[in-house]
Amino acid sequence: MKLLLVEDSVRLSGALTSDLCREGFAVDHAADGLTALRQLEAHEYDVMILDLMLPRIGGLEVLRALRASQAPTRVLVLSARDQIEDRVTALNLGADDYLVKPFDLSELKARTLALLRRRYGETSGVLSHGELTLDTNARLATVQGSPLPLSPKEYALLETLLRHRGKSFTRVALFEQLYDGLSDASDAVVAVIVSTLRTKLASAGVDALIETRRGFGYRVP
């Protein structure tokens, strides 16, 4: 779950990044439109949270460029502009949702998760595999109804693999999904997270959920 937060307010972006990272999102931040465009060219994001009044290149231009590139990234516009015409313009340009500042943090997260579900064509907030169930809204994993205590990164990794069942992810690909671009960690951390996740799943009675395919990476069959 890779997010791009495009917001020129240092304080607001700092607080949002901190909170979203704590929830297990990998959040990259761009303080202006030009940096946002560069990051969109370099990475594929699941959701972009986009301010409209940006230095250098405005938010609507960023949105236009993103839609022209046919990228599947969902866009949540987060703006202080509250006029109907602003919303209509942004939605007509390809924004998927619009939230006016100031906003409720829980509402922002709920809308982001809703966009994430739409990105992968899911109708409910539940991913399941056998006795394992993931509530993507509550960000809670359960086995036979009992909560499975996972760290945000473990949960994010499990959600990514379950969301793309059958698809193999290399260590680097998983690292990009779990960590932001400024992270000091190396992709070796993915192996550690997979290991601890496997242990927790096994202790809950879910064995051999995550396969290792030599040369291809990890997957949930």
Added chain:
Amino acid sequence: MFRDWARHSLQRRLQVSLLLGVGLSLAAFQIVVDRLVDRYIERSFTGPSVDLAQRDRLLREVDFVLLGGVVTVLGVCALVTVLSVRRGLKPLERVANASQEISVDQPVQALPLNGVPAEIQPLCDRFNQLIERLTTALEHERRFSADLAHELRTPLAEIRTLGEAGGARQDVAGLQEFLRQTAAAAIGMQSVIESLLAVARADRAAVQQALEPMSVGAAVRARLERLSVTAPEDCSRIVARVPQGLWIQSDPRLFDAMLLNLLTNAIQHGDPQALIEIDWLPGGSGASGALQVRNAAPELARDDLPHLTDRFWRRIPRGEADTSGLGLGLWVVGSLCRVLELTLALDLDEMRRLTVRLAGFRAL
């Protein structure tokens, strides 16, 4: 004025209508009478003798024609008058209807000027000018309110999000950092509100009558002391060269508001490493002086200077993103300068140092 005009206009139209009606009726009457008389004279006086009864009938008929003519003239006059007045009042009716349709909830339309009498044209023109000015002012205020709402929403969103995100923090250091940032966001918001209130409340006539002696050095020192609490790192970059014992005649509250906005502008938009210099420039005659604030502004171009005092104008940086500032500071300074009857001058030298000079302070 309007009543006089209406009276004169109607009188003139009535006179014209009457003259026209009487003229036309008399002409028609004259033709009819001439023909009748000619016919009877021809018939009555061509014989060998004159029939008295026939002559009396002729006279009666002439009397009848004269009476009928008078009645016809009066009728025609009345008809012409009514039609003329109605036609003359039609443009006025249109203007009156257009005036009645003006509503506080609807966009104001200009009064129709087609067919409006020349006498009332200046009145309508003036009214339309007022409507145009009113529409411009309303649009200006609407845009200002939208801009202000927009600029206040961002710090409000910062405060709210910092509060919500910070509340979930468990570590004390992280929590303290969130609190510090929340306070900074609140101070920024307070600065916007106070600046706007200072401008809104500053009445030129009242301020000019209430000027009082104030020490420039003491005012600058007091401002720097307050700034050292909210922005200690930036405050250490400020150098003030104001002579001790310098007294001027001004408004201390507005002076402080201007100085605060000048310094905030320099801190937010200037080079974060460079000095911010405050100088007092004595006037040539000693009768007036100027306050000058200078700071390095590497992102600024000379083309930007005319826009610096525009409300909510934000420079698009050429280098790193400009992450702060609401585009209000120098607009506030410019507005307060007009209230205090000071001259605001902006200059950018070759070293890209922005100099803001407020001239015209009255020395004691």
